[in-house]
Amino acid sequence: MKQKIYILIFIVGTFLLPQMNYAQVDFNKKPDDDLGVVEDAFQEQFYEALKQRGIENYDRSVTALLKCIELDNSVPVLYFELGKNYNQLKNFGAAEEAFKKAISKAPENEWFLDALYGFYIEQNDFDKAIKTVKELVKYHPDYKEDLAGLYLKTHEYDEALKLLDALDAEFGISVARDVMRNQIYAATGRKKDQIKNLESRVEDNPDKESNYLQLIYRYSENNEKEKAFETAQELLKVNPHSQVVHLALYKFYLDDDNAEKAIESMKIVVRSSEIKPEAKLKVLTDFVQFVSNNPQYEPDLVEATTLVSDSNNSKTLIELGQYYLSKNNKSKALGYFETALKIDSENFNVLRNVLLLYIDLQKFDVAEKRSNEVLQKYPAQPLFYLINGVALNQLNQPEKAIEILETGVDFVIDDTKMEIDFYKQLSLAYSAINNTAKAKTFSDKAIQLETEN
The missing domain is CATH 1.25.40.10 (Tetratricopeptide repeat domain)
Known part of the structure; x- marks a missing residue:
């Protein structure tokens, strides 16, 4: 209107x-x-x-x-x-x-x-x-588009499509009209009509990349993978420098076990300035999964991650961190998590991973400092008290460790493993100040919970 x-x-x-x-x-x-x-x-x-x-x-x-x-x-x-x-x-x-x-x-x-x-x-x-x-x-004439929208609301789909066809012929394709057209196809289940319309567009405008991409998507959605792949190949012939087409091609190559071609397409996607970060993340996730099953291609993944490591997409960096964590490369995982945290400092899961990795990598000074800062934001999170207590014990500051651990253990709810860890750290801290009675009390509590569970 x-x-x-x-x-x-x-x-x-x-x-x-x-x-x-x-x-x-x-x-x-x-x-x-x-x-x-x-x-x-x-x-x-x-x-x-x-x-x-x-x-x-x-x-x-x-x-x-x-x-x-x-x-x-x-x-x-x-x-x-x-x-x-x-x-x-x-x-x-x-x-x-x-x-x-x-x-x-x-x-x-x-x-x-x-x-x-x-x-x-x-x-x-x-x-x-x-x-x-x-x-x-x-x-x-602009009101004709309003009329098409009204036909859509009143379920007069044939009338709407006639009008959309006429408008497309007169004014060219538009995103708004395509949205209406796709709603009609979805409501009526006319997938063949939808594909036929897109095929006509490719035929009428063979140089327009978006027509091929939409057709590839619809073929794939309709489980016509061979036609989708053929259309992608046609697009490459028309536009050999197309980058977006590789969002489809890499998947086809992976399904066909053509690793070399798949990796080549993945790298094009990752390097592309035309492709949105969200799409790159999807490709990178598939890349990580592929390399997990085919470790001989890890150098290619390393090359790809180098291309995106300077990006401002925290999701991409987190995905890379998780991959290296799964490969037990904690140092490299920490690097990606820390970079992701600079972009999204409020990401709780990444924050937790970073602090735990500081402990695992024996970075106790930074673990104590960062966990103490985090406790100002999350004063009811027992894990951060535990991390701080572990770091203080390792830094030979048992009195401070006792204080923080006894405060934090009260926040533990329905987590037996964490409660056991608190008791073990308290026992360690009391042993350090020669309070053997207290050390034994907490040691016994830990042993009792382990026995019961």
Whole structure:
């Protein structure tokens, strides 16, 4: 629907004054008889109506307009303004009648028709909206797209498709119309029609990359993998430098166990400045999975990760960290997690991984410092107390370790393994200050829990 902004001054200039000519009313004429009195009263009431509408006193605006109509019922804009006020007052029946009255008095006025169209859309009365927008099409072809959208809402799919085809032929393909077209295909299950339409596009515009890509996607969705692969190959012939096509090709090559070709396509995707980070992440995830099953290609993964390591995509970096963690390369995993944390400092899981890796890699100084900082943000997370306590024990600061561990253990809920770790660290700390009784107490608690579980 076309949105119109009705500025009060514009209304007066566009609607009121020309229509006043029909009624032979001249606001500049000095009243010298009874007709002048009528003109003054009309003018006064009309401006009162505009003023009251401007301050959202719609009922008073209606009263003033009705007085205008009593003085002269031939002015279309009075009914137009009346309709808008009734609509605001939720008197929808009166609003519709007022808009229709305005149109009956000025059937060629596009603004009045558009207001009635907008009213029907607000009321979800799509059948009446269709009748109205068909009138508006005479003024602007853009309304044809509105009409197609209404046919979609009323499930008149064939009519909608005819109109979309005509619009595509006249104006070219548009994203908005394709969205409608795909909704119709999805609602009707006409996958073959959808593919046929895309095939025609490729045939009619063989140099347009997006047509091939959409067709590849639809073939793949319809489990026509051979046709999808053939279309991708055709695109490469037309545009040998296409980068986006490799988003499809790498998958085909992987399915065909063509590792060399798959890796080549993956590297093109990772290097591409045209491909969105989210798509690169998907490819990289598949790359990681592939190398997990085919470790002889790890150098290629290393090369690919070098290409994305400077990216601002934390998801990509986290994926790489997880991969190296699965390969027990903790040092490299830590590097990727730390970089990801610089981009997304609030990522709890990455934060946890980083702190645990500090402990595993015996970086106790930084583990103690960072876990202490993190506890300011997450004072109820027992894991961070445990990490801090472990680091303090390793740094030979048992008194501080005892304090932090005894605070943190109270936050442990339904996690026996973590509770055991707390007791073992407390036993270690008390042993360090020669409090053998306390050390034994916590050691016994740990042993008891291990025995029970």
